[in-house]
Amino acid sequence: MMMPSILMGMVHDPLTLQGFLDLVPDEAHAEVLFLSARWPEGPVCRWCGSVGNARRLPGRKMLFHCRDCGRATSARAGTPMAASHLPVRTWLTAMFLMACSSQGISARQLGFRLGLQYRTAWHLSHRIRRMMASDDPVLRRVVEMAETDVDGDLPACPEHAGDDDSGR
Numbered sequence: 001m002m003m004p005s006i007l008m009g010m011v012h013d014p015l016t017l018q019g020f021l022d023l024v025p026d027e028a029h030a031e032v033l034f035l036s037a038r039w040p041e042g043p044v045c046r047w048c049g050s051v052g053n054a055r056r057l058p059g060r061k062m063l064f065h066c067r068d069c070g071r072a073t074s075a076r077a078g079t080p081m082a083a084s085h086l087p088v089r090t091w092l093t094a095m096f097l098m099a100c101s102s103q104g105i106s107a108r109q110l111g112f113r114l115g116l117q118y119r120t121a122w123h124l125s126h127r128i129r130r131m132m133a134s135d136d137p138v139l140r141r142v143v144e145m146a147e148t149d150v151d152g153d154l155p156a157c158p159e160h161a162g163d164d165d166s167g168r
């Protein structure tokens with residue numbers, strides 16, 4: 001699978017929501033980004049701890065078969081995304097919206113932007129807030145994508161990224 005240029009540290013300009021969506025145009029790109037942030041050294045078996053010796057199983061669930069112990073590990077297991085059926089791309093877009101919103105974004109706004117029911121959006125925002133508190137590596141990667149520079153603690157996102165794009 002091709003590595004999107006974003007993973008190579010090529011982006012230096014502030015990223016708009018549209019720019020983010022261009023870099024993560026589909027679920028396959030979202031999964032590459034997620035996997036590279038979660039497992040930078042390769043898949044980690046949750047059962048035997050082996051690193052980089054698992055084969056991805058066909059299908060869309062990010063399941064990996066460990067060559068050392070023969071068991072399967074989901075890339076989502078052990079993350080706040082474990083019990084979620086939402087696409088990875090929806091998660092990453094929600095992370096981008098929440099991390100780049102200087103005023104904060106409510107669950108209702110998040111649901112509206114992503115086309116999710118309020119209850120789903122509430123759970124999503126709750127889990128992403130927990131990721132923020134725990135310095136989750138996937139969230140950190142999304143924030144890195146949005147940063148203009150690394151001087152400040154906060155991502156230097158366009159103030160109203162996506163706000164004028166209410167048609168989406």
Ligand SMILES: [Zn+2]
Binds near residue numbers: 046047050067
């Ligand atoms: Zn194993």
